Amino acid sequence: MNVGPSADNALSAALVQENDKKQIPIYFISRVLQDTEKRYQTIEKLVLALVVASRRIRPYFQGHQVIVKSDYPIKQILRKPNLVGRMIAWSVELSEYDGSSNVKGSGAGIILEGPNDVMLELAIKFNFKATNNQAEYEALLAGLTLAKDLGVRRLKCCSDSKLITEQVGGTYQTKEPQLQRYNLMISHLTSFFDAFQIEHIPRAQNARDDLLSKLASTKRPGQHRTIIQEKIAAPSCQVTAVFANSSYQQGWMADIWKYLKHGILPDNKVEASKVKNKSCNFTIEADELFKRGFSMPLLKCLDTDQAKYVMDEIHRGICGMHSGARSMAVRVIRDGYYWPTMRSDCKAYVQKCEACQKFGNLHQLPATALHSMQSAWPFAWWGMDILDPLPIAKGQLKFLIVGIDYFTKWIEAEPLARITATNVQRFTWKKIICRYGLPQAITIDNGKQFVDKNYEQFLTQLGINHKVTSVEHPQTNGQAEAANKVILRELKKRLGSSKGEWVPELPSVLWAYHYTPQTTTQETPYRLTYGSDAMIPVEVGEPSHRRLTFDESHNEVQLNINLNLIEETRECARVQEEACKLQAAR
Structure with a gap:
């Protein structure tokens, strides 16, 4: 492959195949440089041309050996340990094709x-x-x-x-x-x-x-x-599963497994009686040991290593949430897992998590009266706010507009480069109205982008009640403020010093939040929205009961049942939220 700038304002790359010392052209790529890219150094333009080519003809790069011919030492420069900015990003991207x-x-x-x-x-x-x-x-x-x-x-x-x-x-x-x-x-x-x-x-x-x-x-x-x-x-x-489940012969499950599987009891009569009584709460399905739960029908039993993996994935995995010990234990149970020392293990895990200790909650504001706000039905009442300023990310993105539904606690968010009334209106239309229908009301602060005449006219035409908080009582939009804190805190814990990477990390943060049970409703926003809990990565790595016993026709029946029961689930969540707020107001 020959790469290089074809002119001061363009890049080009030509992929050729050598056959009996003859070069046969396979693919030609060219791209016009943007204004900022025209100021790149020559070596940067060469690397950019190589990156563009690797993206355009990715199957060729993955399936064949590609030799890049250039007058510049691209290979040596990309391997320098002191690369910064875009060069290090390009180096990481191209490293996929540089190996053994x-x-x-x-x-x-x-x-x-x-x-x-x-x-x-x-x-x-x-x-x-x-x-x-x-x-x-x-x-x-x-x-x-x-x-x-x-x-x-x-x-x-x-x-x-x-x-x-x-x-x-x-x-x-x-x-x-x-x-x-x-x-x-x-x-x-x-x-x-x-x-x-x-x-x-x-x-x-x-x-x-x-x-x-x-x-x-x-x-x-x-x-x-x-x-x-x-x-x-x-x-x-x-392999279909990450773990080979041969741990039943040792650990806390050994005696229960032997009794349920083979009818073998310990020689000691006292121990045998204990095993018999304990085994009443356990069963074996699909050659796996499960515990009969109270909130969940069956909980898969885990040994120490499996429990460590589940805690890792739930706390800091792709769908992980750096929550507290009790919230983490609730998520473990809700995902369908069990081991005897869950609560103490989750507490010890959180205490050892450096990100949780470094960016934990510090309550410094004095206690104030609770302003209770209730939504009549899901997605009927939204709160909106702007989170700023954030570290500048790719595309000059440094603001985050956040919307939260008062009933389900579902969050929608979008990064912005500028805060304008047009961007706010576009977010309201695309992220809220087109997805969840027309809300009854939207609560926002008195920022100029929210009280813009065109935006107010937009809401009025759609019959949406435009509620603006006063400067003296900004806590009336506390739901949106709380959502901002959750997003910001989780981004800090996930990114550490890599603050400019908050935009690609945002979807994972929202996914983790949507699958975390909320204190006020005792339900996840995902279940209150769709009627069922989502499948998350930990259930793939350590197969849960619903994954082990999955049947497509039976699954469809259960999903329809969940949809029929969703109104009752939402009503229970509303009652639970009201009780929680009354208790906090005392």
Whole structure:
């Protein structure tokens, strides 16, 4: 591939195939530079051309070896550890295609160093077509498995893949479904170690591992048998479940499992009587142990390692919410899981969470009288507010307009570059009216974008009551203010120092909020809106009861039943909310 700026105001790239020393053109790409891009340095324009080409013809990059020809040292520059700004973002994006895959196959190299100068070298060959990111994850899985089998308790992992280290470390969000499954498996394996740390290192410091990966991917049968070698026939992420459930023979479930499965009781009569009494609350379905619950019909029983994975995913996973200990335990039960020490384990987990301790709630305002506001039906009354200023993100986005339904507590939010009445009107139309119908009223503050004449006329024409809070009593829009605090607090806990990444992280925050039971209603906004709780990633990694026993026709029947019962669910939530507010007002 030849890349470069074709003129001062354009980029171009040409993909050619060499056949018997003849170059056959395959694809040509060109793009006009924007005003800001015209001021880029030449090397930045070259990298941008390569990024544009990789996005446009992604299947070629994934399925073939692509050699980039240029007069500039693009490879050396992208591997510099001190890259900043857009160059580091482009470097991470292009790292997907820079790994141990080649035309002869793909492989991975692992070096495990221990005390007393002990060193193990492992070369792995993949008998399947692997992308470079997939090869990096397979290598990490193989290394963790090797360390676990050797009984390692404290492990530090070094990788030259910036994308993988940041995804596993939690700094970057994992969006591709295949990589999400790999990430779940990594999370499970790391729970076996007392301490685990992953660190990014430059490619130059990883030369020996690269040599092992090339050795594995290019070797012929019978060659290089002086080091440990392994072949992986199929991708590890193709397994249907992350965990092999062989833990019933040990731990707190052992006696219950033996009695229900095989009728075996402990020799001690007192212990045997205890097991009999306890087993009345348990049952076995689909070869899994479940506890009969009070709020949920069946709760899947977990051992220590499985419980650690579930807490990780619920607290800081893709759909995770950095909530308190009791709220976290409620989510565990609501998702269909059980183990005897749930409450104390969740409390200990939250206390050890650095983000929760660093950005926890600090109540500094004095107590005031409660201003109770009730909505007649779902999506009848909305509160709206602007959250600003936030760190400037891509596209100059630095404001967040937030709307919350007073009944279901459902939140809609959209990042904005500017606060104008036109943007507010567009948000109201697109995010509220077109999705949930015409509300009875919208409560907003007296900001100039909300009291604009055109916006007021827009609401009046649609028959929406426009309620404006006074400067003396801004707490009348407290629901929207509370939603702002929830979003801001969760973004701080998720992003840490990477504050400019709040825009891509926003959908995950909203998803986690919508699936968290609210204190006032004791229900999730998702269930009050759709009648059923959503399927979340933890139920895939550790299959829940509804996933283990899924039947399409039966599922459709149950969804219809839930829709018939949704009015009762909403009425119970309304009563619960009123009782909660009356109790708080005393």
